Amino acid sequence: MGKFIVEPHFRLQEWVAEEKGYFRAEGLDYEFRELIRSSGGQHHNKGAKGAFQSIEQGREADVSCACHWTVNVAASNGHARLYADAYSVAPSGIFVPADSPIRTPADLAGVPISVGFQSGSHYSTIQALEQYLPAGEINLNFEDGMLFRRLELLIEGRSRAAALFSGPYYLVEQLGFRKVIDTTFMIAAMINGSPDPEDVRRYFSALKRAQRDIDLRPELYTRYYRNEFPERYHAMMDTRRWGPGERIVFETYSKEVFEQSFNWIAQHEIFAEGRMGSGDYDKAAVSFAVR
Secondary structure, three states: OOOEEEOOOOOOHHHHHHHHOHHHHOOOOEEEOOOOOOOOOHHHOOOOOOHHHHHHHOOOOOEEEEEHHHHHHHHHOOOOEEEEEEEEEEOEEEEEOOOOOOOOHHHHOOOEEEOOOOOHHHHHHHHHHOOOOOHHHOEEEOOOOOHHHHHHHHHOOOOOOEEEEHHHHHHHHHOOOEEEEEOOEEEEEEEOOOOOHHHHHHHHHHHHHHHHHHHHOHHHOHHHHHHHOOHHHHHHOOHHHOOOOOEEEOOOOOHHHHHHHHHHHHHHOOOOOOOOOOOOHHHHEEOOOOO
């Protein structure tokens, strides 16, 4: 069996674990691969496709992540296995320019909102706005769905509204853009291929130690956001002002949560008929119990 492949997921935990030597301390024989910055942000560019399609095509990392809705459907179709021993929560929101006349969520009626197709921003935008607007007035724009494309168009004044999370969320907040509504969502981990369960435990044990460090002194680690931003943004970034972002919760992603989110997707007809898979938690999920 080859080395365990670790890819940062546009968050701080993998970078902290790497810096502090936590993966090595856990005995993990691994390869650390950074794809976002080295690809100029194109790692997030799925074209007209989204997170589900990237999972369907296959991912190289032994453990990867996506919003829990998409992971549930992917695992139900046998494309990966839902890792049930942890999940994470990503701060996110819908942002508009500071001088926008849009002041409330209701003001977003009919306004194109840039989101990623079948990605966290897609589901969470609907989930947040349906409290205020009927479905026919929620206008999602998938054409500019790539995360950094959404960021670029908003900063340049060519987008009226965009759903952003992680580093881009903090950057536009720093630059004075206004958050109209919070859309924070859950992210699930998934197992790709057949890695050694003990390696998976080592990986998450290292991330658990990193999460503790981030909770204690987040200001020491927000600099790592720069590692995953295309360099054209670096001059405008002051990561000292940014928050810790996605937080890993080492609790069970339960059958009840799985079924509730799966039913929500079905009710909203986000996937075409016949594309949802079995919806069987016991077949989709796996537990390797982090120590």
